[in-house]
Each structure stands twice: as structure tokens, then as C-alpha cells.
Amino acid sequence: MNKKTTLTLATSLVLGGLASPFATADVSVKVGPTSIPQGNAVGKKDITIQNNKLAIAIAVETAPPWGVARGGIIDIATVKDGVIGSDKASLMDFIPNNWSSWPTTYQKVNVVKNTPKEAIITTDRDWEGVTLHTRYRLKANDNKVHVVTKMKNTTKKAYDKLLSGYVLWPDGGYLFGVPGMKGAKQGKATHALTDWMSAYDEDWSLGLHAPYFNFINYGSRDMYLSHQLQPGEERSFEGWLQVGPSGDLSPMVASEIKLKNLPAGTIQGSVVTTSGKTVEKPAIVVEKNGQPYTWVIGDKGKYSLRLPAGKYNVYATAKGHASSTPIEIELKKKHTVTQNFNDLQAPGELQVKVKSTSSGQPLDARITIEEGDKPLIKYFGKKTFFTNLHPTGQAKITIAPGKYKLKVAHAEGFLAKAKYYDISIKPESSQNLVAAISPQANPNASHWYSADLHHHSDVLDGFTPPEYVLRSQLAAGLDLSFLSDHDTAKNHYKMADLSRSRNVPFIPSMEISPSWGHFNAYPLQLGKPLTIDPGTASAKEVLTAAIELGASAIQANHPMIAYGYFKNTDNKKVPGGFHPNFELLEINSAVEYDKTIKRVWQQWNNGNRYYFSAGSDTHDVWNELSGKVRIYTQVNGEVTADSFVKAIKTGNAYVTFGPLIYPHQKLGEEIKTIPGAEVKLSFDVQAVHGLKSVKLIERGEVKNEKTFNNSQELTEVLFTVTPQQDSWFSLVVEDSQGKRAFTNPIWLKVINLAVNQQ
Structure with missing residues (x-):
């Protein structure tokens, strides 16, 4: 150690x-x-x-x-x-x-x-x-x-x-x-x-x-x-x-030339728009063998760039501008090539409003460019946008001129389907887009609420400021906000303030991150710092520290990967050995999760009541989805961080990549029965992309299966079981796109009356 x-x-x-x-x-x-x-x-x-x-x-x-x-x-x-x-x-x-x-x-x-x-x-x-x-x-x-x-x-x-x-x-x-x-x-x-x-x-x-x-x-x-x-x-x-x-990468090439003593030449010139206006901060992007190689940021319409001798394609661009036509150049040692660009198109503007077709109310949404200009230099223009926190359901986007196919999505794949729109943006002009989303499901009506229980902001390996964490989570249709950065509570207060401004319950968390296993602890006291060194602490010390931060629940993240708790417990690499003081095991969208599913089922077979949690492990909301996998739990009464987490710990919850489940009996509860007696397990299931199958799992094996012909309706499924001994049952629901949902178990306690009478 x-x-x-x-x-x-x-x-x-x-x-x-x-x-x-x-x-x-x-x-x-x-x-x-x-x-x-x-x-x-x-x-x-x-x-x-x-x-x-x-x-x-x-x-x-x-x-x-x-x-x-x-x-x-x-x-x-x-x-x-x-x-x-x-x-x-x-x-x-x-x-x-x-x-x-x-x-x-x-x-x-x-x-x-x-x-x-x-x-x-x-x-x-x-x-x-x-x-x-x-x-x-x-x-x-x-x-x-x-x-x-x-x-x-x-x-x-x-x-x-x-x-x-x-x-x-x-x-x-x-x-x-x-x-x-x-x-x-x-x-x-x-x-x-x-x-x-x-x-x-x-x-x-x-x-x-x-x-x-x-x-x-x-x-x-x-x-x-x-x-x-x-x-x-x-x-x-x-x-x-x-x-x-600055964001100029030409110094990287200059160093490469110097460190390797490469023969080099220079390209220089000026950049203006199609209307003749000087582009204040132009960028010249260089491609080599058809791949982006570097770029230089110019000043007041001028640029100069030193490159290793060779053949390149180059084009000019700028923030919000449509790029120029690519030009092929060949640089020779100690030669200078002058290349001017005069065909940049100035930015246009798109005003977007997103609303529900059923209620007419504004909806938070994620807007992505499916076809059209996607700038290489990311701060020049993104391919993904989010509606504002205030006013809800609106976005003003500065965008390069050209033709686009946009996808507008709210709770895509869970509560509604995305909508697609073809638009054409003209230079120095503005246009409006009203996007209408049709919700197909409403879990809140049955007191089911969702959260993504593994999400990063812009510290350590994250790229997302807290405001955009919330924008992305609301666009995903999540009911509570959540934040868990590695070993820090730095952005708790900011996230709490933003969530409060939208009346969204916030679950503050932290991903305690020793090299042998990561743990999300929640809900925590806002901003309270971690007082142990994860690099030296034992498993017991890590889990004890989580409780000292105020956590009522501890989640073992991605437990079966190289830096997962169960993987390193198996490999005997956990300091102090395995410590059982946690409640939840994460289904993580960023890594293989089937191994975790099987490991959880094994835990249930052994009588260990660790329950599912779910997290997308999102670091960059512009390139990754918030809520790609999420947990739903039923909360009767006020929905708060505490009531939500308390409900998860009881096991009355399920993890889903898309399908929705409404059990007629509580998940995680224990049903008492006698040997051979019929027990009916009933569920309503739904998937916006249509149902494919529902499998009843008993002790890790498929007990029964019902198939569907792409049904999008809320459908009741009924299974009758006759256990002879203690057992557990859970569901795996799959939609037509292969997205699945996994429930926590219903425990069956089989009581032998004759033995009890004796």
C-alpha cells in the first residue's frame, strides 16, 4: 500500500x-x-x-x-x-x-x-x-x-x-x-x-x-x-x-518539428467571408492523409502556420461559420505558400421551442445535429445542444449556415420517441423551429420516479459544468438530479442551487475512488470533503468514510471491471479484504453489465439482499447520454432525495435501458406461501419502441417467457408459480430495439405448515 x-x-x-x-x-x-x-x-x-x-x-x-x-x-x-x-x-x-x-x-x-x-x-x-x-x-x-x-x-x-x-x-x-x-x-x-x-x-x-x-x-x-x-x-x-x-494547436506541430528536426515549410494568408468581411479569429484546419492533423488560430484575418514538408488539405473556418472549400497544398522544405480564403459564410441563428403535444407545456430537450456541419474545433460550434433551464423548453443556437437534419428528444426511448426536422440556415439570419414531442408513458402518475445514479461534472475526468449536468438530466426525462464526482463535493452547492431553481430534488453524491473499487455514496451533506486517502484506505475505511459523509446508501460501481470491487475482491487485491457494508450494485451503461447481473443473481441465491442501482457514468453530456440507464422506484408521498434513496434500499425498484414496469406487488418484498401453492405475479409493462419479450427469472434461470409483436400499449403480464422451497423471482423485459429492464426480486418464503405445527 x-x-x-x-x-x-x-x-x-x-x-x-x-x-x-x-x-x-x-x-x-x-x-x-x-x-x-x-x-x-x-x-x-x-x-x-x-x-x-x-x-x-x-x-x-x-x-x-x-x-x-x-x-x-x-x-x-x-x-x-x-x-x-x-x-x-x-x-x-x-x-x-x-x-x-x-x-x-x-x-x-x-x-x-x-x-x-x-x-x-x-x-x-x-x-x-x-x-x-x-x-x-x-x-x-x-x-x-x-x-x-x-x-x-x-x-x-x-x-x-x-x-x-x-x-x-x-x-x-x-x-x-x-x-x-x-x-x-x-x-x-x-x-x-x-x-x-x-x-x-x-x-x-x-x-x-x-x-x-x-x-x-x-x-x-x-x-x-x-x-x-x-x-x-x-x-x-x-x-x-x-x-x-489558447486553443491553437500549431505549437504542438512546431515542437514536433523541432524535437524531430523535420524539414518544414510555411503556409500563410488571409481569411474573409463571402461578403468580404474580415474574420477576426479564423482557424486554418490541416488534414493529412484524409485525417485532421492540426489547426492554427489566426488574428485579425491573418494566419501563419509552419508544417512538416508534405501534402495537405487545408480549409478555413471560424466560430459559427460555415467552412471554406478545402484546398490541396504541397509544402517543401524552407518554402512559404500563400493561401487566402474568401468563401467563409457568417453564422445564422436558430430559435427552438419544444412542447408536449398532449399538454402543450414546454419540455426540456436534447437537440442533436444528425446531418450537417459538425465543427472539428469544438468551441466553434457543438453537435449537441440543450434547452435552457429558464425559460423551460427554449434554446437559441448560433449555427453555421447550411442544411441540417436535427433530432429533438425528451426522455427518448423511455417516455417518448424523438422527432426529426430538416432545416436550412442562412448566413446572418434567424429562423424559428417549434418541435412537438408526444409522450407515450407517464410513470409519475403511478408514483414511479427515476434518477441516473452515476454522473460526473467538470472536475477530474469530467467535461460537463453543473448547469449542463442538470440540463441534460432534465432533457433525459429524469425526475431527480444527481452528481457524483471522484473524491470531491466541489460542485454540490452549485448543483443544489440549480436544481432548486427548477424545483427538482437533488441527490448529492461522491464517487470514492480507490484503484480497487469505486463507490457512490448518497445522499451526502452538501459540500462535505472526503477525509481519507482512497489510495491507502482499506475497504472498511472507505465504506466507513462514506457513512461519515452522511450517506444512507452506498453503491458499488461497475463491480466486475478492472477497478471494480467484486473483481478485485476475487483477485484478492482489496486492502483488508471484502467488507459487506454497502447496499447496492450498479448496472453501468459504460461497460459490460451482464456479468454484474449474473453476480447479483448469485448474491440473491446466497441470500444476500444487495439490490440493483443504475448509472450512466456520464462525463461529457455533448457526446454521452445522461440517463442512458436509470433506476425507477416508487415513492408514495413527497419525492425528496431521502425518500427516493429510502425506497431504493427496500428493493422496490428496477433498472432500465428503456422498458417500463409497473409491478402489482412490491419488488423486494417477501411473500409467504406453502409448498406447491399457486402464487400469482402480475406486472404491467410498456415500451415506447414496442415490447419484444418478458422473461420470468427464478434463481438466475428463465422460468417462463412471454413474447409480443412490437406492442407499444401498456400490457399486463401474469405468471403463476408454485414453489416447493424458498425462492426469488424477477423480470427481464426487452423491447424491439434490444433495450432491457431488470427488476429486483420478489422473495418467496415457503412455510411448511406441518413442520410449524409440530
Whole structure:
């Protein structure tokens, strides 16, 4: 397990954090809580390094996220005119084996050089029988931190199939994965055009150069080498963390040219609209081999971009503008090509109102571009929009001119079908769209209410500000709002205020995240901080901490994946061993959930009454769905966070990806009967896309099945069972699109009257 981190000061340092900002290019090293705004390095021994381009903070005392060992970078910020910007990163570090549980016995951080021209910090750690020595170096006036890690196997054991390398996880913004990887989330880097990735927003960029890599994970946040490590073998990894003051990615290419000494040329020119207006902040997007490679952000209609010699397609674009016609260019070494663009179309505007056809009332909605312009540079224009919190059901969208097919959805697949609209946007003009949604189901009328019990905002690995968490959850037709970020309650108060403004009950949560299992605890005291280190705590300590935060329910998230509680319990990697003090097991939409279903059924067979919960694990509402999977429970009386959670804990709930279920008897309840007596189990079922089948499950096996011909009506299904011994029964309902719902069990207690009479 992680033990206390030591810090060695090789030179005289200033303690207590950074002094006032300065504008020189010199390097500064300070020990203490970081002065990077919104930074996470709050320990007295943490180290902040700064020059005139960037600032980073290294975790010496502060626990990094996700149970990672101390000694890595947990805060990164730009420095502009001597002023440090806000933290833009969760973690930049060396991972020895793809986010595996990291048993480590020591972490030693040394300041080995501290001069105005250069600072060097080293970190020594271990992972199993492997030593890890990492060196961070920042020079004056440099926009890059040079990082080298030496990995040595000190044992007689051969390590096979390792994925090791640097990871860069931004806080918010957008990802631009390794160029050439076609947006792949995971896999071999066979088609990579470069060895770098980037994250960005309008006023910042972070990049990671990783020339060793041959494998990516999590959309290129992880830049790995797939390798072996034989007994006694040492392997070296080299990378560069690059920081920029805007969403311009051309500096990444400039560094690539310099680091590799590539022959290069320059493209330059001007950009105007079709009406001749200068485009103040144009972007020139460069494609190589048909794939996006980089872009440069110009100023006052002018741009200049240095590229490696070769053939490219380039086009001009800008925020809200329709892109120019692509031009093919060929750059030669030390040559300059002038290419002007004069065919950009200025933005148009779309006013959207969404209402219910049955009540005429406004509806929260998710609006997506199904066909039409989808800008590569994400802050130039999104492909997904949400109606405002106030006024309800309305949105004003600035959009590039062109023809579009829009999808407008409220509670899509659960309560209603989406509607599609063809529109044409003209430059510098506005038009209106009134979208009418026809609800087909109303669970609230029977006191059934839903929530998505695993949802992130814009801290650590999340990309969604709290306002858009709520907008997305309401558009999904959820009845309660929910927020669970990794190891932090940072956005609780904001989410609570937003929910209150819409009279929506809010369930505050936190995803406590040791490397061997993640847990959502809820409802919590608003804003109360976690007081344990998930990287060192035992299972008992983690679950006890959840209760101390105010939780009345604890949910084991994605329990059967690599960092799931049951998976690591099986592998004997849980510190202190299995501890049973939790109530719920999550069906998670982001990973395979069938293994969890079977494991829960096994728990029921063993008499352990852990019940289902459900969470989408959404991090980015513009690219992922809130409420893709959700839990429904019945609340008679006022719907609050407490009453909702209390109802879930009784087991009177079901998990669904679409179909709706209305049991005639309470789920989770115990029915007493005698051997062989008939027990009738009755349910109403419904699916907006039509029902395919309803299966009655007894002790994990299909007991009976009823099939349907795509029926969309509310349909009663009745099963008669005659148990001879104690048992349980649950439903699996499937719709015509293959979306399923899973109920908690109805327990049957079989009483032998003859035995009782004796």
C-alpha cells in the first residue's frame, strides 16, 4: 500500500506557496499549497514549479485522484503576463500498467536543481517488483516540461503484456486525440500520424508528446507502450508536457518539428467571408492523409502556420461559420505558400421551442445535429445542444449556415420517441423551429420516479459544468438530479442551487475512488470533503468514510471491471479484504453489465439482499447520454432525495435501458406461501419502441417467457408459480430495439405448515 511520501530539498526553497506573480522568464520552485487557482495540491509538502509560460504542481503530500501513488503532476496551468491561470488538469503521470491497482511501498520526491534557468524534480516509487524513477525538468521561457521515467524490473519475474507510459487527463475542455487515430478510444496506434495528443478550450491547451507510444486508451488520454519487462531489464520512457495560452494547436506541430528536426515549410494568408468581411479569429484546419492533423488560430484575418514538408488539405473556418472549400497544398522544405480564403459564410441563428403535444407545456430537450456541419474545433460550434433551464423548453443556437437534419428528444426511448426536422440556415439570419414531442408513458402518475445514479461534472475526468449536468438530466426525462464526482463535493452547492431553481430534488453524491473499487455514496451533506486517502484506505475505511459523509446508501460501481470491487475482491487485491457494508450494485451503461447481473443473481441465491442501482457514468453530456440507464422506484408521498434513496434500499425498484414496469406487488418484498401453492405475479409493462419479450427469472434461470409483436400499449403480464422451497423471482423485459429492464426480486418464503405445527 501507499506509504508516507518523503520530500528532499537539495536547494533552498521558499515555503508556503507562490509569492506574487512575476513576468520574467525565470523558473521558480515553491513548496506548500499551490497558488494555481482551483488547484488540488493543498499539502504543505507539495511542489509548484513556474516560469513565464506555465505552472505545474506535484503531489508530495496531497493524494492524487483514482488511488494513484504520489509523485505525479496534479495541477497544470498557463501563465500569461505573469498571472497564473486556473488548473486545467487532473493528472499527468507515468502509469506502469494501465490503471491497475498500484501497490507501492514508498514515494520519494527530490528537488535536485533549483536555479532561475532550470528546475529538476525527481520522483522514486515502486510498483510490485519494479522501480520507477521519474525526472521532471522545466527550463526558463519554455512551454514544455521534459519528463523521463526509468522502469526497472528488480525481480526474477517476467512481466508480460504491460501497458506503460504517460497519461494526461484534463479538467474540462475538449480532447483532440492522436491525429490519424480517427477518434478511436482504445487500441494500437497503427494509423497514428504523430506521437502527440492534446486537450484544449478557447483560452488554453495541454499537449503530451510521447515518442515511445504504440497504444492509446481513453481517447488518447493514455499514451502507452505495449511491452514486456524481463528480469533485470530497464526501460526508459521520454515525453514532453506542453502548455499553451489558447486553443491553437500549431505549437504542438512546431515542437514536433523541432524535437524531430523535420524539414518544414510555411503556409500563410488571409481569411474573409463571402461578403468580404474580415474574420477576426479564423482557424486554418490541416488534414493529412484524409485525417485532421492540426489547426492554427489566426488574428485579425491573418494566419501563419509552419508544417512538416508534405501534402495537405487545408480549409478555413471560424466560430459559427460555415467552412471554406478545402484546398490541396504541397509544402517543401524552407518554402512559404500563400493561401487566402474568401468563401467563409457568417453564422445564422436558430430559435427552438419544444412542447408536449398532449399538454402543450414546454419540455426540456436534447437537440442533436444528425446531418450537417459538425465543427472539428469544438468551441466553434457543438453537435449537441440543450434547452435552457429558464425559460423551460427554449434554446437559441448560433449555427453555421447550411442544411441540417436535427433530432429533438425528451426522455427518448423511455417516455417518448424523438422527432426529426430538416432545416436550412442562412448566413446572418434567424429562423424559428417549434418541435412537438408526444409522450407515450407517464410513470409519475403511478408514483414511479427515476434518477441516473452515476454522473460526473467538470472536475477530474469530467467535461460537463453543473448547469449542463442538470440540463441534460432534465432533457433525459429524469425526475431527480444527481452528481457524483471522484473524491470531491466541489460542485454540490452549485448543483443544489440549480436544481432548486427548477424545483427538482437533488441527490448529492461522491464517487470514492480507490484503484480497487469505486463507490457512490448518497445522499451526502452538501459540500462535505472526503477525509481519507482512497489510495491507502482499506475497504472498511472507505465504506466507513462514506457513512461519515452522511450517506444512507452506498453503491458499488461497475463491480466486475478492472477497478471494480467484486473483481478485485476475487483477485484478492482489496486492502483488508471484502467488507459487506454497502447496499447496492450498479448496472453501468459504460461497460459490460451482464456479468454484474449474473453476480447479483448469485448474491440473491446466497441470500444476500444487495439490490440493483443504475448509472450512466456520464462525463461529457455533448457526446454521452445522461440517463442512458436509470433506476425507477416508487415513492408514495413527497419525492425528496431521502425518500427516493429510502425506497431504493427496500428493493422496490428496477433498472432500465428503456422498458417500463409497473409491478402489482412490491419488488423486494417477501411473500409467504406453502409448498406447491399457486402464487400469482402480475406486472404491467410498456415500451415506447414496442415490447419484444418478458422473461420470468427464478434463481438466475428463465422460468417462463412471454413474447409480443412490437406492442407499444401498456400490457399486463401474469405468471403463476408454485414453489416447493424458498425462492426469488424477477423480470427481464426487452423491447424491439434490444433495450432491457431488470427488476429486483420478489422473495418467496415457503412455510411448511406441518413442520410449524409440530
